[in-house]
Amino acid sequence: MSQFKTVRGMRDFLPKDAEKIRYVEKIARELAHLYGYEEVITPVVEHYDLLSAKSGEEIRERMYAFSDMGGRRVALRPEFTASIARLIATKMRNAPKPMKLFCAGSLYRYDEPQYGRFREFWQANYELMGSSEPEADMEILTLTNDLIGRLGLRRYWFKIGHMGILRGILSQEGVAEGQQNLIMQLLDKKRWDEALTLARESNVSQNCIATLKKILETKGKDASQVLKTAKRVVADYDDAVAAVENLREILELTAEGNVKFETLVETGFARGFEYYTGIIFELYVPEIEIALGGGGRYDKLIELFGGEPTPAVGVAPGIDRLVLAMDKQKVSLKISEESKVMIIPVDEKLRTKAVELSLTLRKAKIPVEVELMGRKVSKALSDADRRGATHAVIVGPEELKEGKVVLRDMKKREQRPVEIKTLSKEILKDTS
Numbered sequence: 001m002s003q004f005k006t007v008r009g010m011r012d013f014l015p016k017d018a019e020k021i022r023y024v025e026k027i028a029r030e031l032a033h034l035y036g037y038e039e040v041i042t043p044v045v046e047h048y049d050l051l052s053a054k055s056g057e058e059i060r061e062r063m064y065a066f067s068d069m070g071g072r073r074v075a076l077r078p079e080f081t082a083s084i085a086r087l088i089a090t091k092m093r094n095a096p097k098p099m100k101l102f103c104a105g106s107l108y109r110y111d112e113p114q115y116g117r118f119r120e121f122w123q124a125n126y127e128l129m130g131s132s133e134p135e136a137d138m139e140i141l142t143l144t145n146d147l148i149g150r151l152g153l154r155r156y157w158f159k160i161g162h163m164g165i166l167r168g169i170l171s172q173e174g175v176a177e178g179q180q181n182l183i184m185q186l187l188d189k190k191r192w193d194e195a196l197t198l199a200r201e202s203n204v205s206q207n208c209i210a211t212l213k214k215i216l217e218t219k220g221k222d223a224s225q226v227l228k229t230a231k232r233v234v235a236d237y238d239d240a241v242a243a244v245e246n247l248r249e250i251l252e253l254t255a256e257g258n259v260k261f262e263t264l265v266e267t268g269f270a271r272g273f274e275y276y277t278g279i280i281f282e283l284y285v286p287e288i289e290i291a292l293g294g295g296g297r298y299d300k301l302i303e304l305f306g307g308e309p310t311p312a313v314g315v316a317p318g319i320d321r322l323v324l325a326m327d328k329q330k331v332s333l334k335i336s337e338e339s340k341v342m343i344i345p346v347d348e349k350l351r352t353k354a355v356e357l358s359l360t361l362r363k364a365k366i367p368v369e370v371e372l373m374g375r376k377v378s379k380a381l382s383d384a385d386r387r388g389a390t391h392a393v394i395v396g397p398e399e400l401k402e403g404k405v406v407l408r409d410m411k412k413r414e415q416r417p418v419e420i421k422t423l424s425k426e427i428l429k430d431t432s
Contacts, residue, residue, distance in 0.1 A: 344380040
């Protein structure tokens, strides 16, 4: 049977695991509604050119790409942002601004499977398009912080940087965008020496190399102090100075809004996607080395896909990684107590009555199962207990003559006869 194992890097989510994934997704979706983000659903398969345009070399190499039966080059989506940008550039180009969209689902990258990293993974995605104001960046940070708080995670922090700092330095030195992208890829992988070597090979000045070295070392938890230092370091590069000021304004606005979270500001921080133009950030907890999610500003992507120039900022929390963090921190799911009923007919002649009762209870929005294995009552009760039933309804001939059934409270191990017409109220009363 070994040929029927899951494909490498893919997973089955058994009921308890699926419940956790859907719980995080539910909280993420509720938060989208509270912040005014409308949900969209985009295809799992997109044109390869769309997904590869600004994804970054490493992700381009790891896409599940293939030719379909019509000879078109397509790929499984490795992230959501390109699909959302396509929507804005085409079907939503006349939508009022700002546009706030949410989506959630599975993504695919041909990574080497390891702890917290799989070839099929799950993300939520929030995108705010149309505003270049720092308040938009602040909202994305606030929303992300709100999501983590609602999930009950502790001791988390944001690693924050700004792509405009590094790009401002390199652009003023005349480094072509393609070469800048290669340098950013190396920085994203923490291969700093190689990144500096590539910068030297781009014929930048000695002042540039010295500035880059200092920027890579400028980091810390005191955002104000780090950014003061960074502004002094990049004083010779006007666009980099403007980027530092932009990041300072965003973080000050966030603090003034009483949004509190730990930060690690790294001015030499870079992310793998080539489309980022402004603030970038990732989310961490001490128990896990990999980021639980990340995001940033991308002001040129929609224009690249044929849309109007549209500033944008977004974040993609990793649903399965958030579940992993919750497991590590032993965070319980905040699922409200609800009734779960097993209906047990005493004999096979009463099966149809059991089904009829199940339909009545479901109309009252009570989850119900009917005993389907022909078990005796004692064994059926044991099975109901194993399945986590809060109540068992025992359907017997004597009680039915009086329009009643036996209602058993599975936790208290108590039972009583109740009238069928009040059965749903009695069950709900027990769990209210």
